[in-house]
Amino acid sequence: MSDADPRSGDPNDYTPEPRLLDHLIELRARLLRGVAGLMIVFLGLLPFANKLYHFLATPLLAKLPAGSQLIAVEVASPFAAPLKLAFFAALMISMPWLLYQAWAFVAPGLYKREKRLALPLLVSALTLFYTGCAFAFFLVLPSVFGFLVKVTPAGVSMMTDINAYLDFVLVLFLAFGLSFEVPVALVILALLGWVTPAQLKEARGYAIVGIFIVAAVITPPDVVSQLMLAIPMCLLYELGIIAAKWVASERARPADDAQES
Numbered sequence: 001m002s003d004a005d006p007r008s009g010d011p012n013d014y015t016p017e018p019r020l021l022d023h024l025i026e027l028r029a030r031l032l033r034g035v036a037g038l039m040i041v042f043l044g045l046l047p048f049a050n051k052l053y054h055f056l057a058t059p060l061l062a063k064l065p066a067g068s069q070l071i072a073v074e075v076a077s078p079f080a081a082p083l084k085l086a087f088f089a090a091l092m093i094s095m096p097w098l099l100y101q102a103w104a105f106v107a108p109g110l111y112k113r114e115k116r117l118a119l120p121l122l123v124s125a126l127t128l129f130y131t132g133c134a135f136a137f138f139l140v141l142p143s144v145f146g147f148l149v150k151v152t153p154a155g156v157s158m159m160t161d162i163n164a165y166l167d168f169v170l171v172l173f174l175a176f177g178l179s180f181e182v183p184v185a186l187v188i189l190a191l192l193g194w195v196t197p198a199q200l201k202e203a204r205g206y207a208i209v210g211i212f213i214v215a216a217v218i219t220p221p222d223v224v225s226q227l228m229l230a231i232p233m234c235l236l237y238e239l240g241i242i243a244a245k246w247v248a249s250e251r252a253r254p255a256d257d258a259q260e261s
Helices: 018-056 077-109 112-150 162-179 182-191 197-202 204-218 223-252
Strands: none
Touching: 018 077, 018 162, 077 112, 077 162, 112 162, 112 182, 112 223, 162 204, 162 223, 182 197, 182 223, 197 204, 197 223, 204 223
16 A cells, blocks of 8 residues: 555545654564563562662661661551662663663664764763762761761651651662763763863863752752762763763764664
8 A cells, every 4th residue: 555645635544654663663662672671670679679678778777776767657658668669679770671772772773973972871871870879878878867867956766757768868869870970961062062171171160169059959968968979070070071072082083974784
């Protein structure tokens, strides 16, 4: 059956081009594979949801006085909080698989140079996000909770709700994970031609001030946690300048417009 012109005749007779249909079918298959992988990991983590939560609560429990524990204010919290954590952990674990599905869908339409740049960016972004989360869990959270326990007024028992604790930790993970993406963000800006390495160097002072402001906003109100976010971000900014220089040198090479078959 030949394709009909959508501008003439019966609109119901119009059939999308076979190539567009192929792309839609491929997109649906990639989405289904990604969701299936996520659900498999999620179901595999469900039996260990309570252990995962206990592990996540370790930084706080280690700083509380002996005999202290978290509390569940809402009736369904003992079930809902570990379930929510299991899904978040499944999402983190399956993220490489999800990104692979996205990459497999768009890669055939990219040029060789675009592939050389896009794949390292994806891997770097994922690695930096994981690094930011690990940094927050192993270094920042113990420092934050140690500070909060010390400033708790006398006669006040620090009893944190398990849902409130989970939300606090997940927000901190997201904040540190995204903050550690500074080099990737700078490289993307350089690729788009919006900034140059020289401009990034000139803006270093403004960037440092902005970094400390961001750190003050998204971290708890203690100087230690603010410094623990601001200092790595400053170092990552310098790393981003180096990476932007490399990208600029790559763009200066003769373009290779031939697509891979």
